[in-house]
Amino acid sequence: MPDEPPASVDVCIVGGCGRVGLPLGIAFAARGLSVVLYDINADAVATVNSATLPFAEAGAAEPLAEAVAAGRLRATTDPAAVGTSEHLVVVVGTPVDEHLNPDLGAVPRALERCAEHLRDGQLVVLRSTVYPGVTALTEKLLVGRGVQADVAFCPERIAEGHAMTELFTLPQIVAARTPQSLARAEKLFRHLTDRIVTLTPEEAELAKLFTNTWRYIKFATANQFWMMANDFGLDFARIRHAVAYEYPRAADLPMPGFAAGPCLFKDTMQLAAFNRNNFVLGHSAMLINEGLPLYLVSRLEDRFDLANSTVGILGMAFKGGSDDPRESLAYKLRKILALKTRETLCTDPYVVDERFVDLDEVLRRADLLVIAAPHEQYARLDTDKPVIDMWGLTGQGVRV
Template sequence: MRAHQFSRDAVIVGGCGRVGLPLGIALASRGLSVTLYDINAAAVATVNDGVMPFDEEGAAPLLTEVVGAGRLVATTDPASVGTAEHVVVVVGTPVDEHLNPDLGAVPRALERCADHLVAGQLVILRSTVYPGVTALTEKLLASLGAGVDVAFCPERIAEGKALTELFDLPQIVSARTPDVVGRAEKFFRNLTDQIVPLEPEEAELAKLFTNTWRYIKFATANQFWMMANDFGLDFARIRHAITFDYPRAADLPMPGFAAGPCLFKDTMQLAAFNRNNFVLGHSAMLINEGLPLYLVSRLEDSYDLSSMTVGILGMAFKGGSDDPRESLAYKLRKILSLKARETLCTDPHVKDERFVPLDDVLAKADLLVIACPHQEYTALDTQTPVVDMWGLTGQGVRV
């Protein structure tokens, strides 16, 4: 009965972003009809032209295919929310300048289109949310008399790998009743047969624990690197010895800027949830967020920065990405702007009129710092000193 009420299978609120668009493409590639509702008119127009508004491996040809077939359309019209049985919400959930989570981001997104919700729909929260936001959303929609079911099914993808991981990774689904869990499970079985059911609060914590665990692992590697570095030792050699054919240490990462729109933010959400009693998470924040300052301090020990032009290579938050959100390369630039004679930035993926071509940076810089491990920097043709804490160039990571 539900399926006959609607002209589309799914509508994705916030659908032209880095989470919603890959999901829409994946669902449409499996034969579903999907509408992307987004308030960004430029992104909507780009998607309807069959063009990706950002880089995502394997997405461009699939987007052209599903848009051409009419299975994927984008719109700024909130009325589109009423056309599909499944309403998937993927809006961002930031923390504010005081590191407090924004509990209202998801409810506000739904309030903008609540008048168009239809009884019998399944609203699927896909955003990473503060524990309790699912319950808050349920109360909001009940108070509005929407007559919809609510499920929380967190996204788990890594940028750049979405169209592999959406099909390969298990999907976590959660809701209050077995019937609603079953509805969500049926929907995500369009992507994968691996479904993990949880209670909503369990699922909310599962996503925060996952991102926080990664953030803490990066902080551990960064602290180890600083320890070794302060004693003139090469962490890359030590790490190789630790991880070589030794599975219990295989997940020890290399050092580097732990950045992006998720890990820091979700660690702070978890801290807030636990009444800011999260010494481990706050310590990880101090290590990771303090890394640019540590790096510049080490450079000052070896170089007269005030007389030098420093080139920053890579401004994205991770290698191979065109996403600069929350990239610590910008914090590095800010610090160097106070210390160096001149600071030049370049990136092969991020478009910014303030950046200069790599060749110009190589020609003008007295010192180079790899701030993002793009593969383009693995074989730099330069005699200029290169600071590489990532181990990208294979020359060690001492600074």
């Protein structure tokens, strides 16, 4: 490749205005690095450059404003920004298609959009969850483009809403093929944490998938236990409390609820595909978690005259306290109830949607209320309407 000018910024994040890339960029900037965020979403870029968060993330607003004001962080839609950095962090992951097959081209497509600006000597870090082998595929892609770059896979493991704490406290997995690439990636992430765990790229790719799949299976276990207890008229919340109370071997048994969001289901299906769809445990977890809205509506049909009822769904985000509706099972619940009820009303204090109505209106008009996302606002509802709460948020038991 032709000689390139030296890097003018420390880090460029591809997909940098999203829920993974932006907190990472803010964290690096907070530690004194210069950061440019490359994103194709012009609205998000403008929002970030105005020192405003485009989504909710606790503890991120103030350091974002400080970094933008100090000139350490900026966002752009110009792919040429990719060539200005020493470290290129790609936060585009591997999605699954409508047939639950991994889309292996997502990361290569993201790199192809800016490939002409890649430089020799850069460190290219894959950050989001990828299908096993995508790191090797990226290495081949760069070689094929004639780019002499180091490649690493350093998966994010943050929980939405906790990024500005966990980026600095959780151990960082760092994986690369060569000692030089490994050393460079470790040096980069030591700006955030001193606790580094090194693996090969393939080990790290599986480690990330194992992490999310393990959570998905735990949620499925809790949901299956809840349905068992519920079918016999027993309160799973009381049983779980007895099981977990000062008993460390059961401390990680979660409460039931919609196991949703952009990662857990998707990554479980990626792991299944990786193992030639020989993953009975993962597929069983999918059937349980994805079938929960159907089970819930079936129980409601047994207790209430749904055809002549207005049902209010409280919370459309995929988890409590979040403004992220991606892959939320509350929407699946809405579709099912729309076929069964006189009317279905939806509300959420964080998710913006013109189809939603205010909580007060839902409380006034609905005959029955279902807590679909455990937002703290719903813990102390002032209503005489029946409240279906499988999360245990209200402390009144979880029998349905």
